Amino acid sequence: MALVLTEEQQMLRESARGLLASRAGVSHLRALRDAADSLGFEPAVWDDIVAMGWPGIAIAEDCGGLGYGHVGLGVVLEEAGRHLSPTPLQSAVLIGASALDRLATTAQRQALLPAVVAGERRLALALQEGAHHAPENTASPARREGRGWRLSGSKRLVLGAPGATDFLVIARSDGQPGDRSGLSAFLVPADAPGLQVEPRSLVDSGPAGALRYADLQLGDEALLGSPGGAWQGLETALDIANIGLAAELLGLSTEAFERTVAYLRERKQFGRPIGSFQGLQHRAAELYAELELARSLVLKALQAIDAGDPQLSLLASSCKAKLCEVAQRATNEAIQMHGGIGMTDEFDIGFFIKRARLVQHCFGDYNYHLDRYARLSGF
Amino acid sequence: MHNRAFLSVSKTYCMFKSGVTRTEKQEKKVADLDAFRAEVREWLEANCPASMREPVRGFEDIYMGGRKPEVRHPDQPLWCQRMAQRGWTVPHWPAEYGGAGLDRDRVKVLRQEMDRINARSPLESFGISMLGPALLEFGSEAQKREHLPPIARGEIRWCQGYSEPNAGSDLASLQTRAEDCGDHYRINGQKIWTSYADKADWIFCLVRTDSSGSKHEGISFILFDMASEGVSTRPIRLISGASPFCETFFDNVRAWKKDLVGEPGKGWSIAKYLLTHEREMISAFGTAPRQSLGDAALAHFGRDAQGRLASPVLRTEIARYQLDSLAFSATMERVGDEVKAGQGLGAASSIFKYYGTELNKRRHELNLAVDGESALGWSGEIYDGGVVCRDWLRSKGNSIEGGTSEIQLNIIAKRVLGLPD
Numbered sequence A: 001m002a003l004v005l006t007e008e009q010q011m012l013r014e015s016a017r018g019l020l021a022s023r024a025g026v027s028h029l030r031a032l033r034d035a036a037d038s039l040g041f042e043p044a045v046w047d048d049i050v051a052m053g054w055p056g057i058a059i060a061e062d063c064g065g066l067g068y069g070h071v072g073l074g075v076v077l078e079e080a081g082r083h084l085s086p087t088p089l090q091s092a093v094l095i096g097a098s099a100l101d102r103l104a105t106t107a108q109r110q111a112l113l114p115a116v117v118a119g120e121r122r123l124a125l126a127l128q129e130g131a132h133h134a135p136e137n138t139a140s141p142a143r144r145e146g147r148g149w150r151l152s153g154s155k156r157l158v159l160g161a162p163g164a165t166d167f168l169v170i171a172r173s174d175g176q177p178g179d180r181s182g183l184s185a186f187l188v189p190a191d192a193p194g195l196q197v198e199p200r201s202l203v204d205s206g207p208a209g210a211l212r213y214a215d216l217q218l219g220d221e222a223l224l225g226s227p228g229g230a231w232q233g234l235e236t237a238l239d240i241a242n243i244g245l246a247a248e249l250l251g252l253s254t255e256a257f258e259r260t261v262a263y264l265r266e267r268k269q270f271g272r273p274i275g276s277f278q279g280l281q282h283r284a285a286e287l288y289a290e291l292e293l294a295r296s297l298v299l300k301a302l303q304a305i306d307a308g309d310p311q312l313s314l315l316a317s318s319c320k321a322k323l324c325e326v327a328q329r330a331t332n333e334a335i336q337m338h339g340g341i342g343m344t345d346e347f348d349i350g351f352f353i354k355r356a357r358l359v360q361h362c363f364g365d366y367n368y369h370l371d372r373y374a375r376l377s378g379f
Numbered sequence B: 001m002h003n004r005a006f007l008s009v010s011k012t013y014c015m016f017k018s019g020v021t022r023t024e025k026q027e028k029k030v031a032d033l034d035a036f037r038a039e040v041r042e043w044l045e046a047n048c049p050a051s052m053r054e055p056v057r058g059f060e061d062i063y064m065g066g067r068k069p070e071v072r073h074p075d076q077p078l079w080c081q082r083m084a085q086r087g088w089t090v091p092h093w094p095a096e097y098g099g100a101g102l103d104r105d106r107v108k109v110l111r112q113e114m115d116r117i118n119a120r121s122p123l124e125s126f127g128i129s130m131l132g133p134a135l136l137e138f139g140s141e142a143q144k145r146e147h148l149p150p151i152a153r154g155e156i157r158w159c160q161g162y163s164e165p166n167a168g169s170d171l172a173s174l175q176t177r178a179e180d181c182g183d184h185y186r187i188n189g190q191k192i193w194t195s196y197a198d199k200a201d202w203i204f205c206l207v208r209t210d211s212s213g214s215k216h217e218g219i220s221f222i223l224f225d226m227a228s229e230g231v232s233t234r235p236i237r238l239i240s241g242a243s244p245f246c247e248t249f250f251d252n253v254r255a256w257k258k259d260l261v262g263e264p265g266k267g268w269s270i271a272k273y274l275l276t277h278e279r280e281m282i283s284a285f286g287t288a289p290r291q292s293l294g295d296a297a298l299a300h301f302g303r304d305a306q307g308r309l310a311s312p313v314l315r316t317e318i319a320r321y322q323l324d325s326l327a328f329s330a331t332m333e334r335v336g337d338e339v340k341a342g343q344g345l346g347a348a349s350s351i352f353k354y355y356g357t358e359l360n361k362r363r364h365e366l367n368l369a370v371d372g373e374s375a376l377g378w379s380g381e382i383y384d385g386g387v388v389c390r391d392w393l394r395s396k397g398n399s400i401e402g403g404t405s406e407i408q409l410n411i412i413a414k415r416v417l418g419l420p421d
């Protein structure tokens, strides 16, 4: 497969840019933050996104989606990163829907995914328990009870929690923390009795939360896929999520970089544009080269999802690790090269570094994925 | 409901045709490529000598042809000759100039099939990677017919006369003079760092035919035989111990006018065009080597209780290098595909030159870290002639030759990012 965007995918990019820039740009994010909006997105914007069909881009046609593939979804996410668009695209579509898609049985997928495509069901993945991503260490238990299940425990960093209609909870039905086997996935409605959803205020001012549940009673139909057998689907879903988040980081970093280069051209000191100083020119040029490399890896990894590449995990970890590194550098340089104004809340560049660190952290940061890359490479 | 509205631009719906089904033409193309692959595979199997399926050992082991070729193994000229007969030393050049006229897809297949059996490149030279592309773009028909086929066959080896003692990064300030003498030019001056000047048969050389205008004007691109009267070379020894490059002196050397490429005084754009090809050639060093550094390190350090390479800091450095190398190769692939699709990246050769050579230097530093004392051996059989060490030292030149890393960053900053002077 050629490593380029097709004409159609480029059209999709224009389309995404048009909608997100006008309806869900950085000023929109600022307005939501200043209003301390608890939902974290504007329902009318979500309706527009649903009308565009984006929630169904990567979902198979037999589940009501467009079957257009993850390269398409990645293109949209890159634009969402560029504009820091506060929408449930990441939490509900990239993460929630992918997890459901990979964890559920065919019958469950066909029954549940059409509502996701229609924007009516917004899923949120409830996985992380500690301060760091470590899915195999999941400890909160799920116990068989009669024909159903009983779940207890707590989850943190549940992205999109305040606006979620359902949670996809990963729990341990067998084995010990650290085991890959023995994990099971459950679909839990947000209004399930015994489930507490606590909003959490994180650095990017996006909608996240924690879950607390004790003796949560679930019927057998709440189990997605087979009991104790969630690992494989979960791993693939996390690979997809990381690649999609890498696409978001690519957009975010590119935008932060372009804003910085524009500032270098315009800001004058010592009677000349600061962009004429070679010390800054070389740092900008190096960053540009890094961004070009990052772009290639993101596209390769997105294509690998659609091609069912057996090396998907290796590519996902390379891509997430690289984008964590580049996003960190791009956002740090953005602040430094703006000088004092870059430190002010009134200036938008701060929103980029805040969102970047959150996305970097989610589902494994640079250290996690560099280690995983080495492990998967056999050393 | 989802009638591909997702492709509409800001809700102004526009029509598009879905082209998902493969056309007959595409089917035929795939079948043709498969047939070509089978043919290549069979031919390589029959014609590539076993010794040429062994990896090249160091820089000096690459076959470069010429009137008096350096032959490390008798199969080198044979392998070169066989490949040249098929036009496969320069597969993408037109057949009338010694190539095979293959399109990009077929060239890719040929490379893949060669890689599959670890076949060495039969011939590498400045003629192939630098002068050839420049002549194909700027040469007259007569010049192409005279000079390209001997390059393709490995008969004439070329060197590059660009740098001078006072014209390195600031190449356009070069001073070597060429005086108009009717049917020829008389050339006087000095070049430096001329790689393989003492081994090369001909030189492509930048000379000043006019010094009245700005420094970029008045430069001409001319070709002449290194056996001409008045040419002398003095090898310079490198830190790696080898002496691949020379000081080159021209004392009333005669160069024929028919061998001036393009117009007199208009050689700068040819020189720059050639440099982009040189940079691409040098940057190819950045792609990952066949043997993984991880495996090499495991052989020295073993694994810890968790199965990880038992040298945690080195493990991190290797992983970082390999990851960047993967991203670099993906970028070469992407830019190649973009060019094919009529898109393309501005100043791509500068990005590749900068990144590829810096990566290559990192790889050689890691070789040292992995191999320890063995990598510091300078000579003797036990150290394999010091090849790891010498290649490490040689790699330092990658970010200098063909325009330094700093110059590439200047180019990216100015041409791509539009930053002011």
Ligand SMILES: Cc1cc2nc3c(=O)[nH]c(=O)nc-3n(C[C@H](O)[C@H](O)[C@H](O)COP(=O)(O)OP(=O)(O)OC[C@H]3O[C@@H](n4cnc5c(N)ncnc54)[C@H](O)[C@@H]3O)c2cc1C
Residues within 6 Å of the ligand: B159, B160, B161, B162, B163, B164, B167, B168, B169, B170, B192, B193, B194, B195, B196, B245, B397, B398, B400, B401, B402, B403, B404, B405, B406, B407, B410
């Ligand atoms: C192994 C090798 C093979 C070579 N082969 C050939 C050959 O076959 N033919 C040929 O013609 N030449 C050849 N060269 C020469 C090569 O092209 C020059 O060495 C190169 O262009 C740099 O010029 P210089 O050596 O004069 O360094 P200088 O230009 O003096 O540079 C010294 C340092 O200053 C930096 N610098 C210079 N200008 C700037 C600037 N504007 N901004 C920031 N930093 C700057 C450089 O990056 C470098 O770090 C070869 C060189 C090497 C190392």
